Amino acid sequence: MNNHISDSCQIPPKLKALQITNPYAKILIEVDETGKIIDSMPVEASHTDLLESALSAVHEATFIPAVQDGVSVRSQADVYVNFYDVE
Numbered sequence: 001m002n003n004h005i006s007d008s009c010q011i012p013p014k015l016k017a018l019q020i021t022n023p024y025a026k027i028l029i030e031v032d033e034t035g036k037i038i039d040s041m042p043v044e045a046s047h048t049d050l051l052e053s054a055l056s057a058v059h060e061a062t063f064i065p066a067v068q069d070g071v072s073v074r075s076q077a078d079v080y081v082n083f084y085d086v087e
Contacts, residue, residue, distance in 0.1 A: 023083040025054030033072040054081040
């Protein structure tokens with residue numbers, strides 16, 4: 001599973017002035033046998049105001065379920081959301 005999301009995670013405008021170096025958030029997810037997120041929990045972030053955007057990005061992403069012995073299974077993974085500034 002690709003554990004990084006960064007394609008659409010622009011740093012929120014209110015945080016730009018803080019000039020956070022390498023803004024990120026880490027979210028723990030549980031994915032069912034179909035790839036659907038059934039639970040998510042923020043674990044850490046370089047700034048707490050990034051968590052809401054990170055959770056939204058994770059829930060908009062598509063996941064492929066883990067496979068064990070040829071069968072799709074539930075799994076947990078840490079997903080890292082990397083934010084960027086367009087300027």
